[in-house]
Amino acid sequence: MIEIIIAVVISLLIGGGVGFFTKKVDLDKKIKDADEESNRVIDKAKTKAREALISAKDEVLRMREEAKKEERRRLDKISKLEQRIATREENFDKKLEEIEKRKDKILKVEDEQKKIQEELDQSKAKYLEELQKIAQLTKDEAKEILIKKTEKECEQDILRTIKEMKQKAKDEGEREAKEIIATIIQRLASEHTAEHTIKAIPLPSDEVKGRIIGREGRNIQAFERITGVDVIVDDTPESVTVSCFDPVRRHVAMVSLEKLIADGRIHPAQIEKVVKQAADDIKSEIKEAGEDAAYKAGAASLPIEIIKILGRLKFRTSYGQNQLQHAIEVSKIATLLAAELGADVEVCRKAGLLHDLGKALDHEIDQPHHHLTYDLLLKFGMPEKVAHAAAAHHDDLEAKTIEALVVKTADAISGARPGARRESTEQYIQRLKELENISSSFEGVEKTYAIQAGREIRIFVKPEEISDLKAERLSKDIARKIEQELTYPGQIKVHVIRETRAVDFAK
DSSP: OOHHHHHHHHHHHHHHHHHHHHHEEEEEEEEHHHHHHHHHHHHHHHHHHHHHHHHHHHHEEEEEEEEHHHHHHHHHHHHHHHHHHHHHHHHHHHHHHHHHHHHHHHHHHHHHHHHHHHHHHHHHHHHHHHHHHHHHHOHHHHHHHHHHHHHHHHHHHHHHHHHHHHHHHHHHHHHHHHHHHHHHHHOOOOOOSOOOOOOOOSSTTTTHHHHHOGGHHHHHHHHHHHHHOEEEEETTTEEEEEESSSSSHHHHHHHHHHHHHHHHSSSSHHHHHHHHHHHHHHHHHHHHHHHHHHHHOOSSSSSSHHHHHHGGGGGGEEEEEEHHHHHHHHHHHHHHHHHTTTHHHHHHHHHHHHTGGGGTTTSSSOOOHHHHHHHHHHHHTTTTHHHHHHHHSSSSSSOSSSSHHHHHHHHHHHHHHHTSSOOHHHHHHHHHHHHHHHHHTTEEEEEEEEEEGGTEEEEEOTTTTOOOHHHHHHHHHHHHHHHHOOSSSOEEEEEEOOOOOEEEEOO
């Protein structure tokens, strides 16, 4: 049994040795094959590398030859350029030499001219001195005599030219202005007559006067204290008069008094209640009037504070013209004028509507209404352009934009149209006197007459003191002084008359 096991073990050992030897032989063969294959790959790679190197060398040689050829071409080009530059430099040097020669000649000529001019000046001074000795006049005196003589000889020509130019400018300006204004007036419908401020309140009978006054004047005193107005009860039959500088307070008082008269119950407690109710109603009416005016004028997005102030103009008049209607009318005229003249339409629309805004508060603030308008508009956020155009409709503020001139013109058109405004007899007479006084204050004026309801002033001058040319200047000076010192609707024609008469007698 043991022998069998030993035999098996020996067999296994022999088989294992044979297998190991066989595997070793195969492995050596594979290694040898791998070495041979690697050598072939290396030889092949060396061959390719050698070929690539040779190709690269050939390419480098080719590029070097091309670079040399390009360098030779550039050198040839540079050489040609250098030759051209050298030729130009040579020509330039020749021209420079010629210029230097010419310069020397010019300098010599200038020196000769200076010497000649000096000799001429000396001769002129010498002859002038001799001439002054002979004429016994200096140069300035002779010059002044010549100027006066020339001015006198040419006075008629100058005057005729001035008149022709003025007439031509006037005709063309009037024609253009008439066309524009006529077009605008045709497109604008306005009331012809002015509105009058109503102060008198009718009564059903004279007995109501006693109830208005009350026992020992208690009712009228309470009414005046609460409303801030003066109630005038005089001998005028069946009417009383309400007087107050504030148009809103006056309107509140008028409405309150009318309600009290209609109700019949007039005593301090009822007066206070009715006045309070009327004041609230008037506030709403003011706001509605401002909104309605903005809507009619087409001026949207106005601040509410400005709307409320604008509505107060409903109760304000100027020369009998209702200020709110006047503002709407100016806005519409300014809008149409701006469209015709190419100005900013929206600026003119708003500035025209708000140009008299300060009149709603000028009785409360001691400031000209157009200055107050400017401050109010800026205070409530309106643009500077709108504020300036609204405020510059009076001459003390210079109109710096075309929109300001448009608003100023629209205001003049609205105020000067027939029936728009009225004056009291005292104001009318005073204006005529001031017109004549201003005209008479100038030297050479003999007589003055204000005619055509103060729209024309005729001035007769002394012909021996005022020439035709001076008469032209005098009319302008008087017109400027009237503009500066007087306030008037529309325009005033200044007519200077110079008349010369020759009288003789046949015997």
